[in-house]
Amino acid sequence: MIPSRFNGLYQTYLDAIEVGLKQVVNRANAFGSTRLYDILAYHMGWKVRGKGSESRGKRIRPLLLLLSCSAAGGEWSRALPGATAVELVHNFSLIHDDIEDHSPLRHGRKTVWKKWGIPQAINAGDAMFSLAHLEAIRLAQTVEVTIGLKAVEIMQNTCFHLTQGQYLDLSYESRHDVTVDDYWPMVEGKTAALISASTQLGALAAFCDDQLSEIYRQFGRLIGLAFQIQDDLLGIWGNIALTGKSIHSDLVTGKITLPVLYGLSRSDEFADRWKRNQIHLDDVPELTRLLELSGAREFAAMQVTRLLDEALATLNQAKPVGNAADALVNLASSLVNRQY
């Protein structure tokens, strides 16, 4: 995480999130199925010899959820089951996405399917999915029955939306007519859905009414879109040492990103090279140059700025309060502007 004057607050939340996550995943240790637990704990980054938190995700979604709850005037500790639930959903989707995208590495370590094979990885993702929703149900106790039920419904609608985004992503791979317009429904599902659910659930756990929760949802949605485009940029122009991903993998794997779709529409030379055949590591420098020449990098960066501005203006409408309000703005900005 980027150093800031909110680090203390973030850490308080992050510690509580990690304790919560471990309690849930520990359920996989019951019934003697110890090794199913091992798979889940490995994926969560807990069982790594000689490594610390760098093998974990950044726990962005639960952090946004708890900060939204606090900023909306709620008691963040009541929202904790929601926070662990969104992080577990995120990790369920990573386990499955890594299989679907054939990704061998995550956070510099082998992915679950690479280590245990595809069948166990599919099943471990399914287990993570159920654990996530079992956590969401607990909001009925920590907050209120009707809010718990609403949270469960939001979570499942979000998961369904995730699969719609992923469906589009996978289907675009075999198509040659995908445009910039096709980008948005894909990322609304793949990325914005879960981040918007996070900020919305935070507001709901603070007993916000539907209108106010909807503003928080919008805020999360815009942050999510900006976050994804920044991810797209880093996937092409990022630094492997910081991102922990294989360099230029997004161009080599043919991933459909905003810069690529923009480049396809603006540069015939890039489009010819992209569509001709499989892209090899040797082609990457030239393709990257053509993409930059087409204005794709600038276009994508402009979208990031626009979306972040909109997101912060939206949050303002919700009149967030206290230290958490500032911390939320700080976190959103640093996520969207991150370099890794």
Next chain:
Amino acid sequence: MIPSRFNGLYQTYLDAIEVGLKQVVNRANAFGSTRLYDILAYHMGWKVRGKGSESRGKRIRPLLLLLSCSAAGGEWSRALPGATAVELVHNFSLIHDDIEDHSPLRHGRKTVWKKWGIPQAINAGDAMFSLAHLEAIRLAQTVEVTIGLKAVEIMQNTCFHLTQGQYLDLSYESRHDVTVDDYWPMVEGKTAALISASTQLGALAAFCDDQLSEIYRQFGRLIGLAFQIQDDLLGIWGNIALTGKSIHSDLVTGKITLPVLYGLSRSDEFADRWKRNQIHLDDVPELTRLLELSGAREFAAMQVTRLLDEALATLNQAKPVGNAADALVNLASSLVNRQY
């Protein structure tokens, strides 16, 4: 379904189940993701040129759920969202299991992964999973909020239990020390969990108290275990024309079943052949003979009879009422004694 005097009743329920299922899966037609819908509808057996219901599952779980609800004195139509939910969970698990087990055929048709590839099949299973749970939440409206919340929790615990059973099944494949004792925790998760949830949810939707719902759950659990062992028997001694599966696939694929585990413990000759190397189609007649000689077929058949007797005695304790009570006994018996 085996012809019986309850066919009219079954058909009433089955028609309502099919209407409910179609309404849910239609949600995948929203957001323009028409082809995600196509995948799900294909799997459910609705889009089959020149074929009728033989390309569908038997909808056993939702039927047991609705009959349990009626037999417990409830209004079955209120339990419908539970019925569609359990059937969708079953189908989610089939889509993923078919990938994990590398099965090319189901009901005589290509499996989803075989037709659309592994990535889309994983994702379609995930979509089915979310739709299932969105349905379960609707019980909060059709029955009552607290019962809806309880149902959602039972469903997720069941799904988690499913993954534990599947984890064991997959891990047994690479082990040579699996015994008859190891069989039970695997099938408790893989098969009994969802069938026991079905009968329990039916009772809950009839406003049964915890004690009575627990009896219905036990009944379903015993039926589930018996059902699985019968499935094991059919996988070795069944008739391909009726089951629609590749003949002897359970011996060829090395599937861990009760007859095989019994045979391994009783026949050194069978154990030698089983462990030596991959089993080919040519080896199947001799292996089947050795297995039968070991008493495995008789042992498994005895377990089926014992479990069915226990199940019916358990149901009796619940004092089921009306035509549905008799239909439930009839259905349970015919499922367990089925030849396909």
